[in-house]
Amino acid sequence: MKEIEPRSTCPVSYTLDFFGDKWSLLIMRDMMLNNKSTYGEFLNSDEKIATNILADRLNMLEAYGFVTKKVAADKKSKFVYHLTEKGIELVPVVLEIALWGAKYHPSGMDRELSDALETDKAGTILRIQNLLRNKFLSFETI
Amino acid sequence: MKEIEPRSTCPVSYTLDFFGDKWSLLIMRDMMLNNKSTYGEFLNSDEKIATNILADRLNMLEAYGFVTKKVAADKKSKFVYHLTEKGIELVPVVLEIALWGAKYHPSGMDRELSDALETDKAGTILRIQNLLRNKFLSFETI
C-alpha cells in the first residue's frame, strides 16, 4: 500500500485519491449494504477480488480511518472490520453510485432499497447510517 | 481503451466498471462544474493528467455515451465535448463525492456551491443539470 498524496485542492480529486480504483468502494459497499465485516466475506463477493488486493485495500481503509479492525468476539483467528464515522459519511456517495448504476444495468439492486430511496432519499440515507452506527456500538459493548 | 465487461450484476460495481479509476470522473467534474469542454482545457486541470490517458478516457466516455464529440463552431481543428443525458445523470454522484471531499480536505470547493447544496441539495442538483442541458441545446442550435 502506497502513501496517498493529494493531487490538488479539489474535493472531488481528493476523494478519488482514496477511492479512485475498482475495489475500495466495493468493500465499503459490502460493509454498508451487505452486512459483511470479515476478510473471508469480502473475498466471497461476486466480483472476485484478488487476495493481495483485498489485503492492500483493507490496510488502506484502516490506515486512513475509514474502518476499524478488531479481533472477532467469537474467534481469535478472525478479524472484524467496521465502518468509522468517516466511512459512514460515504454512504450517500455509494448510494448515488448505486442509483445511477441501477438505472443503466439490469440490476441486482435491492427493490426495497431503491423504493425507499425513491420515496425519501434523505431519510433512507440517515436510517442506513444510523443502523451502521448502532452496529458499531453494539459490537463495542459486547 | 479496453472494452468494459461488467464484473457482476451489482449497480455499484457496474458504475465502477466505468468510473473506478483516478481520472474519468475528473473529466466529468470539469464538464459539470468547471465549464470545460475541450482536450486542452481538460489537460490544464490542476491534477495534470497525461495526454495518452486523457485521450483514452475521452474515447471511453464517448464510446459509452457519456459525452458527445463535435467539431468546434469556431475552429475546425478543435473538438468540443458535451455531456449527454446519461452523463448529466452522474451529477449527483460527483456532487456527493465533492461534499465528502470538502468535509475532509482544506478545500478548493466553491463556497456558493457548497452553500447552495446545504440549503437545498435536490434543487441545486436539478439547477446544475438543467444548465448543462441548456448548454448542450444552445450549442446544438448555433
Added chain:
DNA sequence: TCACTTTACTTGCATTTTGCAAGTAAATTT
C-alpha cells in the same frame, strides 16, 4: 493429542495500466 480445517493473510511472477517525454499532423495565425 494430533491431524485437519478455517481464517487471514504474504510472496513471486506475469499481465495490464499508468506516466512521461517525444513526435505527428491538420488547421490557424502571423
Added chain:
DNA sequence: AAATTTACTTGCAAAATGCAAGTAAAGTGA
C-alpha cells in the same frame, strides 16, 4: 511561408493488478 495551436499517437519505464501457491495462527473432531 513559418510559427503556433490543438489534438492527439508512440515508445518505453514504472506502477498496479491478477493469479497461483505458500504460510501461520487458531479452532475442530477423532
